[in-house]
Amino acid sequence: QVQLVESGGGSVQPGGSLRLSCTISGDTYNITCMGWFRQAPGKEREGVTAMRPRSGSTYYADSVKGRFTISQDNAKNTLYLQMNSLKPAEAAMYYCAARLSGGLCLNPGGMDYWGKGTLVTISS
16 A cells, blocks of 8 residues: 655746645555646646656656656655746646556556646746
8 A cells, every 4th residue: 555645835926936746655565656636627637747666767748858857765765846937727636656567657547556646736
């Protein structure tokens, strides 16, 4: 079992920045991939960015490359998402997730464990 708890969501103006955090506990040794996903009202959940904790390999959706950065602090068992230059269309519930098996890291359908999400609103 893996538990994930997100924090750091809030309201920001277009062009602003936010840093999300995800504290991960439980069977963390067997995690093969962990990442951030988002879901806006009326839309499907999509992969934003993910990483393989052992290799450090990172993956980004094309829409966020150059603006978002995923990182981890092993000592704190925490995953971060730094979001810069936020756009109104990126307002959504942001979820942290992890998987224990192989496969595509950015595929929401392949993740085994999910946090409850943290809400990001973007408005002027």
